[in-house]
Amino acid sequence: MGQQQSSVTDRLAQIKGAQVIKSFCYTCPWTCPTEVFVRDGKVVYHKGNPEAPNNIGTRCAKGMASAWVTQDPDRLKYPLLRSNAKGEPGEFKRITWDQALDFMAEKLESIRQKWGPEAVVYLTHHDPNGIFMVQLISQLYGTPNVSIGHGSGCEGDRRSACFTTFGNIFPMHDFAHSQYILLWGMNMLGANQALFESRGLLEAKKRGAKLVVVDPSFTETAQKADEWIPIRPGTDAAMALAMNQVIVEERLHDAAFVRDHCEGFDGFAEHLREQGYTPDWAAPICGIEAETIRRLAREFATRKPAISAIFKGSGYYTNGAAAGRACYLLDAITGQVDGPGNLHLKDFAPIGMPATIPEEAMTKPSKPPLARAMGYKMTAPTSYPVLPEVPNARLPEAVLNDDPYPVRGVIVQAANPVMSDPNRERMQAMFAGLELAVAVEIYMSETALECDLVLPNTSFYEQAEIRQGMWLGAEAILGQPVVPPVGESRPMYDIVKGLAERMGWGQYFDYERWEDWAEKRVETLPVSLEELKARGFWAGELRYGKPAQGLPTKSGKVEIYSHAYADAGLCPYPLWQERSVIPDEAYPLQVTHSKLSAHCNIVTQNNPMLMEICGENWVEINSQDAARYGIRDDQMVVLESPKDKIEIRAKVVEGLVPGAVSIRHGHGFGHWAMGRIAKGKGAHSNNLMDSHTNPLTGTNSYNECKVRVRPA
Numbered sequence: 001m002g003q004q005q006s007s008v009t010d011r012l013a014q015i016k017g018a019q020v021i022k023s024f025c026y027t028c029p030w031t032c033p034t035e036v037f038v039r040d041g042k043v044v045y046h047k048g049n050p051e052a053p054n055n056i057g058t059r060c061a062k063g064m065a066s067a068w069v070t071q072d073p074d075r076l077k078y079p080l081l082r083s084n085a086k087g088e089p090g091e092f093k094r095i096t097w098d099q100a101l102d103f104m105a106e107k108l109e110s111i112r113q114k115w116g117p118e119a120v121v122y123l124t125h126h127d128p129n130g131i132f133m134v135q136l137i138s139q140l141y142g143t144p145n146v147s148i149g150h151g152s153g154c155e156g157d158r159r160s161a162c163f164t165t166f167g168n169i170f171p172m173h174d175f176a177h178s179q180y181i182l183l184w185g186m187n188m189l190g191a192n193q194a195l196f197e198s199r200g201l202l203e204a205k206k207r208g209a210k211l212v213v214v215d216p217s218f219t220e221t222a223q224k225a226d227e228w229i230p231i232r233p234g235t236d237a238a239m240a241l242a243m244n245q246v247i248v249e250e251r252l253h254d255a256a257f258v259r260d261h262c263e264g265f266d267g268f269a270e271h272l273r274e275q276g277y278t279p280d281w282a283a284p285i286c287g288i289e290a291e292t293i294r295r296l297a298r299e300f301a302t303r304k305p306a307i308s309a310i311f312k313g314s315g316y317y318t319n320g321a322a323a324g325r326a327c328y329l330l331d332a333i334t335g336q337v338d339g340p341g342n343l344h345l346k347d348f349a350p351i352g353m354p355a356t357i358p359e360e361a362m363t364k365p366s367k368p369p370l371a372r373a374m375g376y377k378m379t380a381p382t383s384y385p386v387l388p389e390v391p392n393a394r395l396p397e398a399v400l401n402d403d404p405y406p407v408r409g410v411i412v413q414a415a416n417p418v419m420s421d422p423n424r425e426r427m428q429a430m431f432a433g434l435e436l437a438v439a440v441e442i443y444m445s446e447t448a449l450e451c452d453l454v455l456p457n458t459s460f461y462e463q464a465e466i467r468q469g470m471w472l473g474a475e476a477i478l479g480q481p482v483v484p485p486v487g488e489s490r491p492m493y494d495i496v497k498g499l500a501e502r503m504g505w506g507q508y509f510d511y512e513r514w515e516d517w518a519e520k521r522v523e524t525l526p527v528s529l530e531e532l533k534a535r536g537f538w539a540g541e542l543r544y545g546k547p548a549q550g551l552p553t554k555s556g557k558v559e560i561y562s563h564a565y566a567d568a569g570l571c572p573y574p575l576w577q578e579r580s581v582i583p584d585e586a587y588p589l590q591v592t593h594s595k596l597s598a599h600c601n602i603v604t605q606n607n608p609m610l611m612e613i614c615g616e617n618w619v620e621i622n623s624q625d626a627a628r629y630g631i632r633d634d635q636m637v638v639l640e641s642p643k644d645k646i647e648i649r650a651k652v653v654e655g656l657v658p659g660a661v662s663i664r665h666g667h668g669f670g671h672w673a674m675g676r677i678a679k680g681k682g683a684h685s686n687n688l689m690d691s692h693t694n695p696l697t698g699t700n701s702y703n704e705c706k707v708r709v710r711p712a
């Protein structure tokens with residue numbers, strides 16, 4: 001386009017009479033850079049930032065519908081204080097921000113005096129400006145219990161596997177350059193995934209790459225695949241170990257790569273032999289023929305560049321950490337690590353901290369983080385500081401039984417553990433047992449209903465933020481406020497400033513405008529705040545080949561032999577173990593979950609546009625099972641586990657392993673709070689499950705659940 005010509009953005013701005021502000025979407029964690037068109041204080045249009053490598057100008061349906069959040073009448077507008085007894089559904093009265101912050105600061109001080117700083121936990125799922133609260137509550141107040149990576153409610157097993165194998169906490173995928181793509185429980189085209197990855201996958205397919213999807217369910221991605229491998233639920237580790245065995249046995253591994261860049265290849269070969277992890281052993285476990293496992297192993301090892309990638313579908317079991325490691329070891333032994341078309345070890349942008357806190361002002365925790373004290377040795381690390389994730393599902397034990405030590409205060413931001421963790425009643429009992437429960441939220445959530453104090457948070461359109469971009473290379477993205485806050489809602493940086501002033505730490509959060517702290521955060525970037533404002537992001541050079549430069553593992557290499565596991569007294573190589581809940585005569589069906597592309601977790605169900613696309617969730621059931629239990633397509637059914645039952649719509653399908661059911665969007669529907677559009681739509685399945693966690697990582701094992709089904 002010639003210089004004199006306007007860009008599409010400029011032309012659109014002219015047509016709409018709007019100002020364009022570069023920002024990013026935070027409807028889901030992939031944070032796509034966006035251009036937001038604003039007129040008279042309202043968002044009139046928005047589109048992807050065409051220069052950004054994350055999304056290259058595009059957005060998904062959720063992103064396109066996201067401006068609703070700035071006008072939703074159900075948004076929280078004022079600070080609210082509980083006016084009835086804990087344990088009953090919350091009734092609240094409006095208070096001022098001064099009253100709210102005084103209350104919170106006093107309670108935090110009283111808990112610290114009585115129980116110590118470790119007795120306060122900060123949980124966030126999305127973490128809008130969570131770094132401010134982390135600096136206050138972790139570095140100054142002194143608790144090691146912060147969870148800003150939401151790993152325990154998400155893909156903590158995969159992150160743990162990537163961290164222990166490659167020293168990297170967040171694997172990404174260079175699908176665009178792959179020739180062979182092997183996905184384990186990963187629905188790239190149906191669930192929330194980075195848009196450049198989904199696009200790269202489809203481009204690779206068009207170029208002739210082979211796509212193999214290992215999943216009990218014929219997901220949206222499986223439907224595009226060259227081959228769908230309908231594996232029995234929770235057996236991915238067995239199949240991946242057997243594929244490793246074939247590659248090692250047939251000398252198809254990359255001998256130079258394992259010699260120069262890996263730790264423990266020979267020991268792994270011995271381990272596979274000793275354990276007898278052959279295709280003939282795996283076949284009856286996985287329900288996949290031994291010859292198919294052999295063929296896939298040979299294909300994977302010889303058709304390069306290749307990638308073996310895993311996501312939540314394989315990790316929602318108590319054996320999910322081993323599945324993650326076995327899957328990544330396929331990449332390791334074939335030398336398919338961090339080259340074009342491989343699993344990518346993402347670089348992170350050097351974004352500075354908003355507050356400069358001198359070492360002598362920091363409070364060192366005197367107790368270990370809850371995850372360690374609870375015995376989880378391989379927990380996924382949070383993104384900052386590198387602390388283990390809080391195992392949400394076990395938190396009630398600390399509050400109600402002081403096990404492993406007392407917790408008395410929980411601050412929840414943009415997270416809804418009552419709804420999104422298993423075992424709702426236990427979570428509600430936990431909140432009733434706290435001396436301080438605070439929800440920082442944009443809606444009255446199921447968790448907020450249980451809290452003492454509810455603080456209205458700004459949405460991503462109403463606040464500033466600088467965070468890591470979700471792209472292969474190092475990237476920093478800037479969110480700018482584009483419209484005024486709804487009601488009296490405040491961003492986290494203002495809430496933390498107000499708290500810090502009351503708690504004697506005001507000097508560390510002494511900014512007046514958001515630009516003051518933003519200037520500080522970009523000092524370590526090769527770009528100014530003004531440049532970031534104009535462009536919306538900064539992207540560093542895309543680097544490949546990091547194993548040759550040394551990795552941040554104990555050995556500096558790819559750890560096939562995991563020092564982290566060995567140092568913790570565990571087998572350094574992945575072991576096969578059956579999952580913990582097995583269907584039986586009384587409850588013959590295995591629960592699995594998959595997501596919906598029009599929704600993200602528990603945050604989109606009050607959006608009328610997205611609810612028009614997809615207004616409820618459902619359970620998929622194989623036609624053979626449907627015939628056996630008298631279920632017709634589109635009929636309401638009762639799903640019953642040993643713990644609870646729900647009514648949900650059934651879809652009878654061919655594309656699902658018999659003996660399993662697949663609940664769509666397990667955490668997002670069946671709200672009894674949140675907003676008038678979300679309330680009462682679809683079914684909430686989490687209460688079917690008990691609080692099973694992965695014994696190594698503390699991640700929720702949502703699929704450790706068996707059910708029976710009957711017509712409603």
Ligand code: SF4
Nearest residue numbers: 025028031032060063
């Ligand atoms: S992928 Fe996520 S961040 Fe990107 S537009 Fe969609 S909802 Fe927004």
